[in-house]
Amino acid sequence: MKFKKIAALAATAVLTVGIFAGCGGASQQTSSSNSSSKKKVIGFAQVGAESGWRTAETSSIKEIPKLDPNFELKFSDGQQKQENQIKAIRSFIAEKVDIIALDPVVETGWDTVLKEAKNAKIPVVIVDRNVKVADNSLVTAFLGSDMEEEGKRAAKVVIDKFGKDAKLNIAELQGTVGSTAMIGRQKGFNETIKDCPNYKIIKSQTGDFTRAKGKEVMEAFLKSDGDKINVLWSHNDDMAVGAIQAIEEYGKKPGKDIFIVSVDGIKDMFKLMADGKSNGIVECNPLLGPQLVETSKQVLSGKLKDKIVHTKEGVFTQDQAKKELPNRKY
Ligand code: GZL
Numbered sequence: 001m002k003f004k005k006i007a008a009l010a011a012t013a014v015l016t017v018g019i020f021a022g023c024g025g026a027s028q029q030t031s032s033s034n035s036s037s038k039k040k041v042i043g044f045a046q047v048g049a050e051s052g053w054r055t056a057e058t059s060s061i062k063e064i065p066k067l068d069p070n071f072e073l074k075f076s077d078g079q080q081k082q083e084n085q086i087k088a089i090r091s092f093i094a095e096k097v098d099i100i101a102l103d104p105v106v107e108t109g110w111d112t113v114l115k116e117a118k119n120a121k122i123p124v125v126i127v128d129r130n131v132k133v134a135d136n137s138l139v140t141a142f143l144g145s146d147m148e149e150e151g152k153r154a155a156k157v158v159i160d161k162f163g164k165d166a167k168l169n170i171a172e173l174q175g176t177v178g179s180t181a182m183i184g185r186q187k188g189f190n191e192t193i194k195d196c197p198n199y200k201i202i203k204s205q206t207g208d209f210t211r212a213k214g215k216e217v218m219e220a221f222l223k224s225d226g227d228k229i230n231v232l233w234s235h236n237d238d239m240a241v242g243a244i245q246a247i248e249e250y251g252k253k254p255g256k257d258i259f260i261v262s263v264d265g266i267k268d269m270f271k272l273m274a275d276g277k278s279n280g281i282v283e284c285n286p287l288l289g290p291q292l293v294e295t296s297k298q299v300l301s302g303k304l305k306d307k308i309v310h311t312k313e314g315v316f317t318q319d320q321a322k323k324e325l326p327n328r329k330y
Pocket residue numbers: 050051052053054128129145181209235236237238263264284
C-alpha cells in the first residue's frame with residue numbers, strides 16, 4: 001500500500017543558551033546568538049512539553065537566533081495552561097517585543113489579550129494550533145498544519161486497509177479537549193467515515209496528548225470492550241505509544257489484533273511501526289522554526305505574502321516504516 005510522501009519542511013534543531021527568568025507560573029527563557037540592540041525580538045508562548053512532537057517544535061523554535069542572528073527569542077513554556085500563556089503574552093507586551101508568536105493550548109479565550117497586543121501595536125503570529133477570535137484582525141498570520149486534513153488522512157488509512165463496507169469497532173484517543181488539533185482531527189476523521197455505514201466509534205475519550213494518559217485511557221477501553229475493538233485511532237503518536245503498552249499488557253498484539261493509526265510522525269512511533277506494532281502514521285511537521293523566521297521577516301517588513309501557511313506533510317504505512325525511519329528528523 002503506497003502513499004505518495006509529500007516532502008516535509010526540514011530544519012536541524014540547534015539549542016541556544018537561554019538565560020532563565022521566572023514568569024508567573026511558566027518558565028521563560030531569553031536567547032540570542034550575539035549581543036546587539038538592533039535585534040528584532042520574538043516572544044514565543046509555547047503550549048507546554050506534553051509530547052515528543054512538542055519537544056521537537058520547541059527545539060526548532062529555539063534555533064531561531066541561530067537561523068537568523070537578527071532575531072532574539074523570548075520563550076515561555078505554558079505548562080499546558082492557558083492562564084500561563086496569557087501571562088506570558090502580557091509580559092511580552094510589557095517588554096515591547098517586536099512580534100508575539102503563540103501556539104495556543106486551546107482555541108478560544110484569547111480575544112482580550114490579543115486585543116491588548118493589537119493596542120500595543122505588536123503583530124501576533126499563531127503557530128501550529130489555531131485560535132477562534134471574534135475579530136480576525138487580532139491575528140496577523142497563521143502557520144501550521146491543516147488538522148482536519150490530518151483526520152481525513154487517518155480515516156483513509158483505515159478505509160484503504162479494510163474497505164468502506166467493513167464492520168469495524170473503533171476506539172478513539174482524543175487530544176487536548178478544545179484544541180484545534182483535537183477538534184480538527186476528530187472532525188476530519190468523522191466526516192470521512194460517514195461513507196462507511198458499519199464503522200462505529202464505540203469508545204472516545206481524551207488522553208490529553210500524553211503517553212501516560214493514553215495508556216491509562218486505553219486500559220479502561222480494553223477493560224470494558226477489549227474483545228470488541230478492531231481499530232485504535234489516536235490523535236497523536238504519544239498517546240498511541242502508551243496505548244500500545246496497554247494493549248500488550250492486556251495480552252493482545254498491537255498492529256495485528258488491533259489496527260492502529262496516529263498523527264505526528266515521531267521517531268518512537270516509526271520504530272514501533274517498523275516492529276509491526278502500528279499500521280499508519282499521518283505526519284504533522286513540528287519543525288516550524290524556519291517558517292516562523294520567514295513569516296516574521298515578512299511581517300516586520302510589511303510584505304506578508306500569505307496570511308495562512310500550511311506545512312507540507314505525508315502519510316506512512318507499515319510497509320514504509322523501516323525505509324523511512326532513518327530519514328526522521330524528530
Ligand atoms: C499538533 C500539535 C499536537 C501534536 C501533539 O499540531 O499541536 O500537540 O499532535 C502535541 O503531539 O501535543
